[in-house]
Amino acid sequence: MSIVSLISKIPKVEIHIHLEAVASIKTLLKLNRKYGVLKNIENENEFSNYIFVETLSEMIGNFFDLQKLFRNLEDYAFLAEDVLEYMIENRVDYLEGFISPSMVKNLGFVAVQDFYAIWDQNVREIESLYNKKIRLIVDLSRSFGPENAMDNLNTVKSYIRSNPETAIIGLGLGGLEIGNPARDYYEVFKKAKDTGFHLVAHAGEEVGPESIVEALDLCSAERIGHGTSAIYDEDVMKMLRDRDIPLEICVTSNVFTKKYVSEFSNHPIGKFIEYGIPVTVNTDDPVLFGTNLNREYTDISTYCGLDDETIIKLLKNNVDYSFMPDDQKREFWQTKASPLIANQ
Ligand SMILES: [Zn+2]
Structure with a gap:
């Protein structure tokens, strides 16, 4: 079996994926017709042009727009179907997905506690019907x-108190990295750690290696989302390796947002692996980057010079x-x- 064929057939795990961005273009266009959030976007071509970005900040703006399309149980049910389809197509049998309450809270279409309850219900349905597992x-x-x-954090803690069977297992730090250092979130993550959440943080995606050090030391991150800029500081690479x-890594996402990487062939993934840092492969936001997990592994295999x-x-x-x-x-x-x- 070729490596490409193995990649498509082998049961996989994905651990860095924002679930709102697993929506299919079909779902997004359908909801957009209903709510008119994305002006003048009526077909797949127009959507592809709309999602083309050159910076992380533009991409985050697109992500917030997507969130405006989900306003009730029925809308989230479409999203859950897309998540299931994505998992089936990519043979992802276990997934840890981000869900993002901040914009939901701001928009007010769905109360944040209900947003968690909807996700839990959708996860339970998928798990009861298919041999798949999802953690949030x-x-x-x-x-x-x-x-x-x-x-x-307080809202999710109170939700979990009343719903101990929830699929929520952790907290992440995401959003705009520039101008918003991890140190500002020290108190939040300290409290979250004391509560027993798993903790992860996006860092070194568009800020230098110092951002990774802060995420590790001040937010107790157990995993780093992206971490691309670690390549510029061997002490940080050593820290990641020695602390395991x-x-x-989300290569297509990095190529799209163009901060440290312009194409697959110059992504530092190979250097990280060679140095002994544990590397995982993920999609970040499939619909916004036109990718999926099979494609990420296949493209890494084809363009990053890594053997089978x-x-x-x-x-x-x-x-x-x-x-x-x-x-x-x-x-x-x-x-x-x-x-x-x-x-x-
Ligand atoms: Zn991400």
Whole structure:
């Protein structure tokens, strides 16, 4: 079996993906006809032009626009169907997805507690009908400031108290990195850590390596989203390697937002792997970047100069650095993935 064929067939794990951006273009156009959020966008071509961005800030603006299209249970049900379809198409059997309450709170179409309840209901439905597992990470956005983040932390804590069976397992720091340092979120993440949440942070996506150090030391991040700028500071690379902190690499996303990378071939992923930093492979925002998990692995294999053995190691890293319990990680790899690799 070729590596491309193995990539498409092997059961996979994805750990950095914003669930609103897993919506299909069909769903977005349908909801846009209903609500008229994106002006003059009526077909796939117009949507493709609209999502073309050159900076992270433009991309975040697009993401906020997408969030304006989801206003009730029915809209979120379309999104859940798209998430399921994405998982089936890409053979993703376990997914840790970000859900983003800040804009939901601002818009006020759905109360944040109801937003969590809707996601939990959708996750339960998918898990009961299909052999898939989804865990949710609440993304606190730097774009809305620390007060909003603390408020969101309190809301999610109170939601979990009343819904202990929730799929929510962690908190993330996302949003605009420039001008919004992780140190501003120290109190929020300290409180979140004391509560027992898993913690992750986007960092080094459009700010230098110092942003990664802050995310690790001040927000206790267990994984770093992107971390691309680590390549400019060997001390930071050493810190990631020695502390066994994985990078959630999203190559297409980095190429789109153009901060440190202009194409697949000059992404530092190969150098990170060579240095011994744990690397995972993810899509970030599939519909906004026109990608999916199979394509990410295939393009990395084709354009980043990595051999098949390394691609298999990357597939395993996504399992090993997920927040699944250890016995489930072992079972996932041994019973679902290994037999396919043995037949390769
Ligand atoms: Zn992200």
